[in-house]
Amino acid sequence: MTSQVRGAQLARLLGQWHALPGRRRSPDYAALAGAVRGLLADGRLPLGVRLPAERELAEALRISRTTVTAAYRELRESGHLASRRGAGSWTMLPGNHRMASTGLWTPSDDRDMIDLGVAALAAPPELLPAARAAAEDLPRYLGGAGYHPTGISELREAVAHAYDERGLPTSPEQIMVTNGTQHALDLVLRLAHSPGGTVLVEAPSYPNALAALAARRARITTHGLSVTEPGWDADLLLGSLRQVRPKLAYLIPDFQNPTGHLMPAELRERVVATAHAVGTDLVVDESFVDLPLDGTVVPPPTASFDRHSRVVTVGGMSKPFWGGLRIGWIRASAPQVQRLAAARVGVDMASPVLDQLVAVHLLDEAAAIVAARRAQLTVQRDALLAALAERLPEWRVTVPHGGVTLWAELDGPISSALARAAEEVGVRLAPGPRFGLDGTLERFLRLPFTLPAADLVEAVGRIAAVRYDLDRAARPRWREPAVIA
Ligand SMILES: Cc1ncc(COP(=O)(O)O)c(C=O)c1O
Numbered sequence: 157m158t159s160q161v162r163g164a165q166l167a168r169l170l171g172q173w174h175a176l177p178g179r180r181r182s183p184d185y186a187a188l189a190g191a192v193r194g195l196l197a198d199g200r201l202p203l204g205v206r207l208p209a210e211r212e213l214a215e216a217l218r219i220s221r222t223t224v225t226a227a228y229r230e231l232r233e234s235g236h237l238a239s240r241r242g243a244g245s246w247t248m249l250p251g252n253h254r255m256a257s258t259g260l261w262t263p264s265d266d267r268d269m270i271d272l273g274v275a276a277l278a279a280p281p282e283l284l285p286a287a288r289a290a291a292e293d294l295p296r297y298l299g300g301a302g303y304h305p306t307g308i309s310e311l312r313e314a315v316a317h318a319y320d321e322r323g324l325p326t327s328p329e330q331i332m333v334t335n336g337t338q339h340a341l342d343l344v345l346r347l348a349h350s351p352g353g354t355v356l357v358e359a360p361s362y363p364n365a366l367a368a369l370a371a372r373r374a375r376i377t378t379h380g381l382s383v384t385e386p387g388w389d390a391d392l393l394l395g396s397l398r399q400v401r402p403k404l405a406y407l408i409p410d411f412q413n414p415t416g417h418l419m420p421a422e423l424r425e426r427v428v429a430t431a432h433a434v435g436t437d438l439v440v441d442e443s444f445v446d447l448p449l450d451g452t453v454v455p456p457p458t459a460s461f462d463r464h465s466r467v468v469t470v471g472g473m474s475k476p477f478w479g480g481l482r483i484g485w486i487r488a489s490a491p492q493v494q495r496l497a498a499a500r501v502g503v504d505m506a507s508p509v510l511d512q513l514v515a516v517h518l519l520d521e522a523a524a525i526v527a528a529r530r531a532q533l534t535v536q537r538d539a540l541l542a543a544l545a546e547r548l549p550e551w552r553v554t555v556p557h558g559g560v561t562l563w564a565e566l567d568g569p570i571s572s573a574l575a576r577a578a579e580e581v582g583v584r585l586a587p588g589p590r591f592g593l594d595g596t597l598e599r600f601l602r603l604p605f606t607l608p609a610a611d612l613v614e615a616v617g618r619i620a621a622v623r624y625d626l627d628r629a630a631r632p633r634w635r636e637p638a639v640i641a
Contacts, residue, residue, distance in 0.1 A: 159377060159399045160244075161201065163208040163216030165392055169195055169380075170217070184219060185226035192227070193236055196247055197569060199359040199596040200380035206244045207237070249594065270615040273586045273640045275413065275560045275604035277532070279478040280525050282518065290513035297513075303506045305497040307333025307485070311512045314519040315485050324457045329490040332497060333507050337443050337472035337484035338364055341406075344468050344486060345372045346499050348437050349404055356396060356405040356436070358388075360563070360591030360600065362413045363640050365406055365441065376593055377402060383565050383600075384554055387417030394430045401434045409458050411444035414591050414602035415563040416556025418448075421455035428461040438462075442471040444559040446526050449534050452557040465489040473515055475560060476526050479641065483507065483515040533560060539609035540616065547620035561604045569598035570626060577622040583615045586640045 173191035195201035214221040228245060231237035235250030312328035319326035334340040351373035359378035369376055377400050381387040409419035431438050440458045448454050459467040472484025544551055550567040571587035578585050588600035
């Protein structure tokens, strides 16, 4: 299914295309073609999208049609546009290039490596006491078989209560406990998605969610986020939903991974209403919702605007507490939870009781634990920002007011080359294209601030050193593949 970008929408995306740096001597058509190529390379304009007719774009940009005709011709010649008479023109990359953004990645235990590929904190000090207390609780469960496909009731109650506190009334029957948020997403896809169905995702987005979608043979269509706040373009996002009418949309409205953006309340409401109107189910990933920084007020949960069970929410313990716990959940309608549980018994039966008990104890103390996490993340983010400003001042970053990552705009399309070079000096990076689908996003890099400040500063120093040699250095090769999370 091809979506179309209208003249006014493309004009807004193009912004000040005629005044881009370094275009002084190039004619208008070349500058326009260059600006379209830039949008494609950044993932802001998806591949396979139909561009407006020449006349429509000319009117929207208030330029002559001949200029647009010449720009489209240049884009066809450079391999960025395919046209068929009577059917229009679609965006593409030269040679129909598509780079896999997903694949088999295994963790590496190289202790000397500063791993900026993983955006997750080490366990909090409260974990060990919680694990001991959980072991004491365990005898209460040992008389039963231990299989609880929707989760043990005390954890379902604690999770439901947390939604209540956020202003989203939730009963424990609406919660299903999973082995992490990724598992939650996979289970939701099993139920809500059939192979070949279209799914709308943000670009950039979380690589392992893209992997889950690829595994389910989703036809993915993207909504390009801008680097600056708020990130989502309401008109384009709602327009894509109306045009493409995807079966599903997967969104991360709360401190989006990787950009850190926070979707405003008004847009949440409009997305839910539009999704309902066009028959799209929304899967909302709240992995980072507990981690606002700088006193940021988090808008109401996306599901609070839902009157028709269109929104399924997934979340978990990994980001505020610890990834090694492998506890996540799904919030859906009670009948949906029953269907999910029936699907789940064909996968893994149930989550470990002991780990669920640990989660209950941690959630009991959530306020204090999460407050400390936020304070820690604020210090680390600020150290990372200061190091970037000092060592790599050409890079543009939007300060994230929550979550655990920032999305840097680099001084060239160097992300993958930089990641290869950084690996040689002991820094593992997740380059921009890992967060997209088609080899775009080479001018971006996700940087998590989950490691201690000293490691972040050291890593930036090493990255800066290799960045400035990049053009001269021989191309290093990849070592071991590594997990990105
Ligand atoms: C947006 C998003 N969803 C899901 C996950 C996976 O979380 P979990 O460890 O709970 O499976 C992550 C982890 O980075 C994430 O960033």
